[in-house]
Amino acid sequence: MLEVARELARRGHEVRWYTGRAFQKQVEQAGAHFEPMSAELDFGGKSREEAFPGHAGLTGIASFKIGVRDIFYRTAPRQMDDLLAVLERFPADCVLADDMCYGACFAAERTGIPLAWLSNSVYILGSRDTAPLGRGLQPSSSPLGRVRNALLTFVGDQVVMRDLRREADRTRARVGLPRLRTGAMENIARPPALYLMGTVSSFEFPRSDLLPGTHFVGGLLGLPPENFDPPGWWEELHGSRPVVLITQGTTANDVDWLLAPAVRALAGQDVLVVVTTGTDLDADRLRPLPDNVRLERFVPYHHLLPHVDVMVTNGGYNGVNAALAQGVPLVVAPGSEEKPDVAARIKWAGAGVVLGRRAVSEAGLRDAVSTVLNDERYRRRARALSREYKSCDAPRRAAELIESMADSQGQIPTGGVTR
Numbered sequence: 001m002l003e004v005a006r007e008l009a010r011r012g013h014e015v016r017w018y019t020g021r022a023f024q025k026q027v028e029q030a031g032a033h034f035e036p037m038s039a040e041l042d043f044g045g046k047s048r049e050e051a052f053p054g055h056a057g058l059t060g061i062a063s064f065k066i067g068v069r070d071i072f073y074r075t076a077p078r079q080m081d082d083l084l085a086v087l088e089r090f091p092a093d094c095v096l097a098d099d100m101c102y103g104a105c106f107a108a109e110r111t112g113i114p115l116a117w118l119s120n121s122v123y124i125l126g127s128r129d130t131a132p133l134g135r136g137l138q139p140s141s142s143p144l145g146r147v148r149n150a151l152l153t154f155v156g157d158q159v160v161m162r163d164l165r166r167e168a169d170r171t172r173a174r175v176g177l178p179r180l181r182t183g184a185m186e187n188i189a190r191p192p193a194l195y196l197m198g199t200v201s202s203f204e205f206p207r208s209d210l211l212p213g214t215h216f217v218g219g220l221l222g223l224p225p226e227n228f229d230p231p232g233w234w235e236e237l238h239g240s241r242p243v244v245l246i247t248q249g250t251t252a253n254d255v256d257w258l259l260a261p262a263v264r265a266l267a268g269q270d271v272l273v274v275v276t277t278g279t280d281l282d283a284d285r286l287r288p289l290p291d292n293v294r295l296e297r298f299v300p301y302h303h304l305l306p307h308v309d310v311m312v313t314n315g316g317y318n319g320v321n322a323a324l325a326q327g328v329p330l331v332v333a334p335g336s337e338e339k340p341d342v343a344a345r346i347k348w349a350g351a352g353v354v355l356g357r358r359a360v361s362e363a364g365l366r367d368a369v370s371t372v373l374n375d376e377r378y379r380r381r382a383r384a385l386s387r388e389y390k391s392c393d394a395p396r397r398a399a400e401l402i403e404s405m406a407d408s409q410g411q412i413p414t415g416g417v418t419r
Helices: 004-012 021-029 060-073 076-089 102-109 143-160 162-174 234-238 258-268 300-309 317-325 340-348 362-374 374-391 394-407
Strands: 016-019 033-036 095-098 115-118 194-198 214-216 243-247 272-276 293-296 310-313 331-332 353-354
Touching: 004 394, 016 021, 016 076, 021 033, 021 272, 060 162, 076 102, 076 162, 095 102, 095 194, 102 115, 115 394, 143 162, 194 394, 234 300, 243 258, 243 300, 258 272, 258 362, 300 317, 310 362, 310 374, 317 331, 317 340, 317 374, 331 340, 353 362, 353 374, 362 374
Parallel strands: 016 033, 095 115, 115 194, 194 214, 243 272, 243 310, 272 293, 310 331, 331 353
Antiparallel strands: none
């Protein structure tokens, strides 16, 4: 959001940003006016387990459904109240929201103000050409493929996600909005006038029924920090050894899932291994570090990725986009949430190797890294995607589309989907 807000403010628009207090400084630096969330909605940079202690230990579909219910659905009515109060004193021309900020969706629906979504991950709406999210399956628009997609959607809607679908109906009723007779995860909010995808079209599955108003604007990857103090080992990045980056992102903090086996797998190999934890975790589980491993909590991707030959990741969307924007191929051991779907797109795009759960072993990781390093096909595909990212000015294009939506009262020009 930061780059888009900054661009809108630069163009002379008044931007008000509703979010948690932990982000006030960044909001104001972007040229926006900070609008605080109510205290009970403000997680203040906490982890999921800290904000929702009852979620600790949950895994799989149970973790997903309870997370959606508590984090996104049950907070939405109070978010709507907050936003309606903001709109009373600030009659906005349009609303730009995260594509799972349902309080903003409710406020837009109640007021009639045009709504734009900015994606925080893969395209979340269903399609006849793709399986439901969460399964990590490849797309198929063949007759048999569409039968598969329809059956999986029916089973998910009527069996697996039935309780979540009912929760969405109850949530809409609480705020006085009519029931939407659509499937699970789509019956919580009406689709937006404008859906901005923060990636390139070649990294998303093709669909014959893409939502009108969907535009692939390119990578929204943030700006490099103004001050960067490189770690003491930085010059080693310029050596002769390939550089392998291992990361689990900022919220997945199970050291034993990926970090520890990947470190052991690459110990003693003729590579320089950089491990970024993204958050505070039990780093002692990785010690003693092998001689070829460098461990940091955080290194800005803008500075690090140009030196990386392979990224090993659990499939976090933003990190994957950042890697591909720099032409870095991937080894993916997908975790939970939407990460199997991110991994499926990497496989479909030919930009990396995807490991199944049974292959997340030292031998499996070592073989996958070796494959990506030595098979030039993966690097060629990553570099082709990088050229596509670099051809986009994502903040400018996003701002132009938002201006068009506001000027036309939500009617986006129908000249085709931006690719």
